[in-house]
């Protein structure tokens with residue numbers, strides 16, 4: 001496996017007491033498989049669900065396990081996501 005096929009992985013910490021998703025914006029490069037990893041905290045509040053409308057993704061966050069979302073990187077794009085109530089927001093930029 002060459003270095004060029006290496007995956008990109010980035011982390012977002014989920015904490016309702018700390019303004020939501022940290023960092024709020026994550027950037028990936030076009031053309032390499034990308035995974036966004038949601039790291040739970042002990043203050044999940046209503047953030048026990050993450051929704052990527054454009055990707056048709058709606059995942060439960062149980063506050064214990066990390067949750068990995070695969071991000072398409074075939075072309076430049078911006079994917080917004082939110083908690084289940086559309087109250088806390090984050091963004092994934094592919095460029």
Ligand SMILES: [Cu+2]
Pocket residue numbers: 046047083084085086087088
């Ligand atoms: Cu919410």
